[in-house]
Amino acid sequence: MFIELIHWISDKLLDNPHMFNSVRYLLAGKQMGMKKFVASNLNKYNCGIIADFCCGTGDFAISSPFNSRYYGWDLNSDFIKYAEKKYHQDKNKKFLKGNVLNSETIYRKKFDAVLLISAMHHLSDKELSVLLPKIKKISKKILIIADIIPDPPHFLQKFFVKIDRGRYIRPKAEKLRILRNYFKIVSSELIPTKSAIQFGIVCEVTSVKKS
Numbered sequence: 001m002f003i004e005l006i007h008w009i010s011d012k013l014l015d016n017p018h019m020f021n022s023v024r025y026l027l028a029g030k031q032m033g034m035k036k037f038v039a040s041n042l043n044k045y046n047c048g049i050i051a052d053f054c055c056g057t058g059d060f061a062i063s064s065p066f067n068s069r070y071y072g073w074d075l076n077s078d079f080i081k082y083a084e085k086k087y088h089q090d091k092n093k094k095f096l097k098g099n100v101l102n103s104e105t106i107y108r109k110k111f112d113a114v115l116l117i118s119a120m121h122h123l124s125d126k127e128l129s130v131l132l133p134k135i136k137k138i139s140k141k142i143l144i145i146a147d148i149i150p151d152p153p154h155f156l157q158k159f160f161v162k163i164d165r166g167r168y169i170r171p172k173a174e175k176l177r178i179l180r181n182y183f184k185i186v187s188s189e190l191i192p193t194k195s196a197i198q199f200g201i202v203c204e205v206t207s208v209k210k211s
């Protein structure tokens with residue numbers, strides 16, 4: 001009952017970009033560990049054009065390498081407006097409203113890397129089975145995932161997992177199993193934030209046979 005109430009309240013509040021950012025900052029801090037993880041892999045693979053799927057308020061745009069082109073997509077138009085305003089002076093960063101599951105325009109371009117940060121636990125297995133093959137078609141090099149795990153060590157972290165709005169918080173092995181159907185996993189690591197443990201995964205786009 002209590003958890004349902006929290007879900008109801010967060011559904012009402014967290015679609016507002018300012019509330020989303022404040023709550024995120026309070027719970028997770030600046031997420032510097034995750035930002036470094038993303039930035040170092042984008043640099044390692046020499047990524048010049050990046051797609052950030054489910055980009056939210058554009059928090060991870062900062063991880064894109066200097067002079068690279070960054071495209072962020074999100075369903076929430078207020079998040080997109082917020083990100084556009086924040087980065088209006090940076091011509092290399094574009095934010096667009098779109099549903100990554102069924103937009104046609106998103107899939108007309110090719111990218112060196114696709115990011116899926118804190119988004120996998122919002123998508124069902126069926127939705128991932130639609131999305132991941134599409135990502136495989138448009139990413140030339142890598143897919144970078146960061147997603148919370150259901151069994152963090154600290155009781156407060158466990159509580160935050162319980163109240164998260166995402167309905168599909170999968171164990172590490174389950175995330176890897178799903179991704180292996182489409183990609184070659186080259187590295188993974190646990191990245192702690194204040195309120196959760198994120199699992200960072202780097203997948204290379206190669207012709208892996210679907211099991």
Ligand SMILES: C[S@@+](CC[C@H](N)C(=O)[O-])C[C@H]1O[C@@H](n2cnc3c(N)ncnc32)[C@H](O)[C@@H]1O
Nearest residue numbers: 054055056059074075076098099100101117118
């Ligand atoms: C927890 S937020 C993460 C935002 C951002 N990646 C970050 O880490 O700051 C999840 C985001 O996924 C977006 N989202 C969920 N389903 C989506 C879809 N089908 N297409 C586009 N965006 C989606 C939501 O609007 C929300 O902004």
